[in-house]
Amino acid sequence: MTQSATDVQVSSAEARPPVIELQGVCKAFPTGRNGTPQLAVDNVSLTIPDAAEGEFVVLLGPSGCGKSTILQMVSGMLAPDKGEIRALGKTVHGPDAQSATVPQAYTCFPWLTALGNVEFGLSVLGKPAGERRKIAQEYLKKVGLGDREDAYPRELSGGMQQRVAIARTLAMRLSIVLMDEPFGALDAQTRAEMQMMLTSLWTEEKNLIVFVTHDISEAVLLADRILVFSARPAKIIQDVRVPFPRPRAQTLVYDSQFVQLSQALLNLLKSEGHDAR
Amino acid sequence: MHQAFTVRGKIEPRLDAMLGLGAIALVLIVWVCITLGPPDHRMIPPVFLPAPRDILDGVQDLVKAGQLPGSIWISVWRIVQGLFFTILVGVPLGILMGSYPFLDSALRKFLDGGKSVPPTAFVGLIILWFGIEERSKVVFLFLGAIFYMTLMTKNAIQNVRDDYVNVAVDLGASNWQIIQGVLLPGALPQIWDAIIVCNGLMWTYIVLAEWVNAQSGLGYMISIASRLSRSDEVYAGIILIALISALTDWMLRAVRKRFFNW
Numbered sequence: 001m002t003q004s005a006t007d008v009q010v011s012s013a014e015a016r017p018p019v020i021e022l023q024g025v026c027k028a029f030p031t032g033r034n035g036t037p038q039l040a041v042d043n044v045s046l047t048i049p050d051a052a053e054g055e056f057v058v059l060l061g062p063s064g065c066g067k068s069t070i071l072q073m074v075s076g077m078l079a080p081d082k083g084e085i086r087a088l089g090k091t092v093h094g095p096d097a098q099s100a101t102v103p104q105a106y107t108c109f110p111w112l113t114a115l116g117n118v119e120f121g122l123s124v125l126g127k128p129a130g131e132r133r134k135i136a137q138e139y140l141k142k143v144g145l146g147d148r149e150d151a152y153p154r155e156l157s158g159g160m161q162q163r164v165a166i167a168r169t170l171a172m173r174l175s176i177v178l179m180d181e182p183f184g185a186l187d188a189q190t191r192a193e194m195q196m197m198l199t200s201l202w203t204e205e206k207n208l209i210v211f212v213t214h215d216i217s218e219a220v221l222l223a224d225r226i227l228v229f230s231a232r233p234a235k236i237i238q239d240v241r242v243p244f245p246r247p248r249a250q251t252l253v254y255d256s257q258f259v260q261l262s263q264a265l266l267n268l269l270k271s272e273g274h275d276a277r
Numbered sequence: 278m279h280q281a282f283t284v285r286g287k288i289e290p291r292l293d294a295m296l297g298l299g300a301i302a303l304v305l306i307v308w309v310c311i312t313l314g315p316p317d318h319r320m321i322p323p324v325f326l327p328a329p330r331d332i333l334d335g336v337q338d339l340v341k342a343g344q345l346p347g348s349i350w351i352s353v354w355r356i357v358q359g360l361f362f363t364i365l366v367g368v369p370l371g372i373l374m375g376s377y378p379f380l381d382s383a384l385r386k387f388l389d390g391g392k393s394v395p396p397t398a399f400v401g402l403i404i405l406w407f408g409i410e411e412r413s414k415v416v417f418l419f420l421g422a423i424f425y426m427t428l429m430t431k432n433a434i435q436n437v438r439d440d441y442v443n444v445a446v447d448l449g450a451s452n453w454q455i456i457q458g459v460l461l462p463g464a465l466p467q468i469w470d471a472i473i474v475c476n477g478l479m480w481t482y483i484v485l486a487e488w489v490n491a492q493s494g495l496g497y498m499i500s501i502a503s504r505l506s507r508s509d510e511v512y513a514g515i516i517l518i519a520l521i522s523a524l525t526d527w528m529l530r531a532v533r534k535r536f537f538n539w
Binding site: 123 | 443445446463
């Protein structure tokens with residue numbers, strides 16, 4: 001069989017390993033007084049191919065279903081009991097500078113200013129001081145805090161602190177950015193603002209973001225692709241493409257297609273025996 | 278009813294200061310009253326409780342005799358040295374113990390044991406090892422505080438929020454980057470608190486440190502006055518120690534507020 005030039009091109013693109021790959025991953029935790037293991041992740045396999053344009057992937061599922069556990073295994077903070085996890089083609093052995101997580105809790109270091117916090121990740125990467133400062137200032141501007149670089153976290157609202165945390169992670173320009181319900185602790189209005197900030201910011205960054213949430217409309221608003229999880233133990237029950245073009249506006253939530261998709265997801269989650277928003 | 282009388286209510290600094298000073302004033306008034314009259318005709322014999330006026334006279338005598346203010350500086354200097362070495366040894370050791378669990382396990386029991394031994398029990402050994410010069414006073418103070426400094430520093434490091442440490446680990450920081458970039462700054466306010474505690478400890482020990490074998494200092498001054506039954510001078514010494522210790526405490530706290538208030 002002869003190969004034309006286009007065939008060769010396609011196969012070399014496919015030769016790039018997937019950004020994230022899980023194969024048959026299982027994880028149990030010893031919980032309860034007698035320490036009987038509780039299965040948190042049940043034989044999960046998923047592939048996120050390496051897209052030149054980056055991708056915004058959302059893991060959607062009810063609270064406590066194990067999606068955060070999956071995220072922690074991807075970042076290397078937890079090891080799977082069974083199965084394999086590969087990031088950028090290499091098996092994940094532990095936490096490293098390939099991926100970074102924005103957690104739900106406020107984790108800005110109180111002893112550093114906003115600028116100092118954003119510079120922290122860059123200093124871990126070993127960037128020299130001048131370059132650190134420049135990049136940090138750039139990203140603080142991108143999250144809308146350009147005028148607050150000398151503020152300490154205690155002087156900032158919860159939403160602003162999460163912006164700093166996001167800037168800290170994104171400034172490192174990693175291939176894989178993980179977000180574990182980063183807006184969960186915020187009020188509804190701030191959450192809506194943060195969603196808009198993130199989605200427009202991502203349109204510039206175009207890296208891979210894996211975002212965990214239990215909020216259906218948040219998932220549909222932000223994602224290119226939604227992996228829907230069952231209740232604990234986590235199993236993927238659906239893989240959904242979100243067709244809306246970018247940039248996306250907050251008003252998208254009133255669009256009939258948006259509502260339909262949200263409704264379908266809600267029914268899907270309900271039928272798994274669990275309530276979700 | 279004012280919040281100050283409610284459980285866990287808040288109190289403004291102004292009112293807080295006023296109440297504190299008011300209580301002191303009240304005590305002074307009572308003190309003056311119960312020690313009224315010439316020395317022979319008082320409710321309480323002056324050797325047990327001198328009148329405030331007597332204590333002030335005692336201070337004057339001590340100044341005339343050249344004992345004050347020199348004794349103050351000598352005692353302060355001894356404590357400064359004691360703190361210096363305690364911090365020099367205790368803080369790095371505490372940081373290492375707090376960061377590396379195997380060190381904590383190996384050394385903790387020694388420190389728990391050591392902290393319960395009063396340095397007074399060591400006095401004989403200290404004189405044997407270090408003689409009767411300045412060094413032995415500083416060693417005495419050092420022994421009184423080092424176990425607490427180390428253990429409190431270790432706790433400060435271990436109390437740094439897991440969330441902060443996890444951020445650094447997740448970003449791929451090395452052990453050194455975690456210790457120096459997260460643990461140390463995160464623990465700094467509590468480490469400073471440990472220094473404040475050790476300063477207080479040393480002020481309680483200074484009299485002992487100087488009682489046995491000193492030729493100078495506030496403790497020496499008090500020990501001589503005590504042997505001569507000069508209660509006024511004894512009280513003067515005690516009050517001076519209390520005042521200076523409170524002053525140094527206040528200064529250290531002010532530094533904490535200004536530089537480490539997270």
